Amino acid sequence: VRRLEDVGEHEWIARLTRRLSGAGKHARVLVGPGDDAAVIAAGRRPLLLTTDTLREGVHFRTRWLTPRALGRRAFAVNASDLAAMGGLPTFALLALEAPPATPVPHLDALVSGFASAARETGARLVGGNLVRGSALALTAALIGEAPGRVVTRAGARPGDGLWVTGQLGAAGVAIRALTRGRQARLSEPPRRLRAGSVLAGLASAMIDVSDGLLQDLGHLCRASNVAADLEIEHLPVAPRCQRALGPAAAAFAAIAGEDYELLFALPPRREQALARVRARLGCRLTRIGRVRRGRPRVRVLDGAGRPLALGRRGFDHFR
Amino acid sequence: VRRLEDVGEHEWIARLTRRLSGAGKHARVLVGPGDDAAVIAAGRRPLLLTTDTLREGVHFRTRWLTPRALGRRAFAVNASDLAAMGGLPTFALLALEAPPATPVPHLDALVSGFASAARETGARLVGGNLVRGSALALTAALIGEAPGRVVTRAGARPGDGLWVTGQLGAAGVAIRALTRGRQARLSEPPRRLRAGSVLAGLASAMIDVSDGLLQDLGHLCRASNVAADLEIEHLPVAPRCQRALGPAAAAFAAIAGEDYELLFALPPRREQALARVRARLGCRLTRIGRVRRGRPRVRVLDGAGRPLALGRRGFDHFR
Numbered sequence: 001v002r003r004l005e006d007v008g009e010h011e012w013i014a015r016l017t018r019r020l021s022g023a024g025k026h027a028r029v030l031v032g033p034g035d036d037a038a039v040i041a042a043g044r045r046p047l048l049l050t051t052d053t054l055r056e057g058v059h060f061r062t063r064w065l066t067p068r069a070l071g072r073r074a075f076a077v078n079a080s081d082l083a084a085m086g087g088l089p090t091f092a093l094l095a096l097e098a099p100p101a102t103p104v105p106h107l108d109a110l111v112s113g114f115a116s117a118a119r120e121t122g123a124r125l126v127g128g129n130l131v132r133g134s135a136l137a138l139t140a141a142l143i144g145e146a147p148g149r150v151v152t153r154a155g156a157r158p159g160d161g162l163w164v165t166g167q168l169g170a171a172g173v174a175i176r177a178l179t180r181g182r183q184a185r186l187s188e189p190p191r192r193l194r195a196g197s198v199l200a201g202l203a204s205a206m207i208d209v210s211d212g213l214l215q216d217l218g219h220l221c222r223a224s225n226v227a228a229d230l231e232i233e234h235l236p237v238a239p240r241c242q243r244a245l246g247p248a249a250a251a252f253a254a255i256a257g258e259d260y261e262l263l264f265a266l267p268p269r270r271e272q273a274l275a276r277v278r279a280r281l282g283c284r285l286t287r288i289g290r291v292r293r294g295r296p297r298v299r300v301l302d303g304a305g306r307p308l309a310l311g312r313r314g315f316d317h318f319r
Numbered sequence: 320v321r322r323l324e325d326v327g328e329h330e331w332i333a334r335l336t337r338r339l340s341g342a343g344k345h346a347r348v349l350v351g352p353g354d355d356a357a358v359i360a361a362g363r364r365p366l367l368l369t370t371d372t373l374r375e376g377v378h379f380r381t382r383w384l385t386p387r388a389l390g391r392r393a394f395a396v397n398a399s400d401l402a403a404m405g406g407l408p409t410f411a412l413l414a415l416e417a418p419p420a421t422p423v424p425h426l427d428a429l430v431s432g433f434a435s436a437a438r439e440t441g442a443r444l445v446g447g448n449l450v451r452g453s454a455l456a457l458t459a460a461l462i463g464e465a466p467g468r469v470v471t472r473a474g475a476r477p478g479d480g481l482w483v484t485g486q487l488g489a490a491g492v493a494i495r496a497l498t499r500g501r502q503a504r505l506s507e508p509p510r511r512l513r514a515g516s517v518l519a520g521l522a523s524a525m526i527d528v529s530d531g532l533l534q535d536l537g538h539l540c541r542a543s544n545v546a547a548d549l550e551i552e553h554l555p556v557a558p559r560c561q562r563a564l565g566p567a568a569a570a571f572a573a574i575a576g577e578d579y580e581l582l583f584a585l586p587p588r589r590e591q592a593l594a595r596v597r598a599r600l601g602c603r604l605t606r607i608g609r610v611r612r613g614r615p616r617v618r619v620l621d622g623a624g625r626p627l628a629l630g631r632r633g634f635d636h637f638r
Binding site for chain 1: 320321322323324325326328331332335338339345348351352354356357359361362364366368369371372374377378409410412413414416418419420421422423424427430434443444445446447448449450451452453454456458460462636637
């Protein structure tokens, strides 16, 4: 019998998603399982729903982050999934798992961090749950609304440009150092909510970069049924990653996860519109490749346009 | 420094709830943290939001339930929180934690069980998440809507009768046997969605019985700022519990959890209305006590009206 470690997180989810959508359409489910968030019809505006977990020993170790920063991070990684569809968070639930010996002030700071990060985006923590566990784990569920158009992973067309917000690789370098027992500061994920809601009006497809650019671009390609070229010399590599890794920095930044930037496809006819909104996004934008016709597959090209093999493709919980 | 095991789940949640409500009102949060579900304004009808976790080694052991029954149970315990406010589930998210060696067919059956239990109530599983963990854990978030009035834990008044749906103690007896290594069948929680939505129109306060009747009645009393008398000889003890425990059955049924019945307070002037809807509820109803003026405190009375001490009050994750 096959086990999760044989199949991997992403293949299991892809199969499950196909099976669940086989159960037939539901009039109020506008986007079902398999994207960054689900979109449902409820009242005037569609609602976006998403859930994500941060687990001690998997996503973090306690000495990496203060309890407050951990709470803020749990909100941020969930909000990023809403941003990737053009949504803004409105309400949040927080399910906690904690060992009996957890100091109460730690747990209080964790929830305060989560609640204050929510309030800063106009959202509210409205409920939650606490169970005994062997490690600390935070599972948030976020409800969001989109001020305008909602964009999924599934609309990229051949000829579209591929763009990314901000810079890549800094979180990966910090996590690598921390994992090796060295000191490093794991910064709070960028908040791309405003950028996401503006870009959703222009992009043909969008996803947040959580498991690594290469892997998340692969998800976008599979959902859109297209291929892509990634021009690695155009990657906006974070200075911290560049300093730490030198010539290997761009390849590292292409597979390191935890950046929580937005990756999107843009039809050429919308480039002028993008130029007009650019100043409002609050972050840099970089064109890093293009969408091609073909089976879902990402080709990484060097400066001379030659294909490169990067080895590992990004994060999977079970492989 | 105080630890979770010193404070306990319920005291920690009560303190947190007070602190969070100190952050000021939000126009769209109709019921905030601390009740069975949160209620928010969104479109025509209020939305209800709730989250709950089933964790291996805490709420179940794998040999107790098939993966499919476990998935169904994860949906049912969350739906019960909506039922307790008069809500019906509409959409669900399922965040899973699983060890790498988990057989894929088990995880598939678990999700199928959850999704089919959702569909049977008219709800849809629209998204989720999967992370690596040391044990199996299922955290669901449910979104619901109320066809009519929403009822909280906080409206019971002195003179109200206390009522409970169904029967108590069967799940507790099964879990006790299973924990001791004996064979027993842990039945699926009753589905009190229809009863909950009808009763919400009449009850002054309602809660589901998950941590044990005595403890959950205590929650209702604290939220309503009233005292209560529980007449133990009137408890609807499940035949299975009666057979297993004889004269000790009623006391056991008062503190055993996992029943997922509804406990509610009913003003005397609504008793005739209750009699009229009774046949539509799909379950028995029993009057088990009354609400009194006084500091939040539950008194257990024997058949002669004498106070009884039951010792342990119900389930707490940390005490």
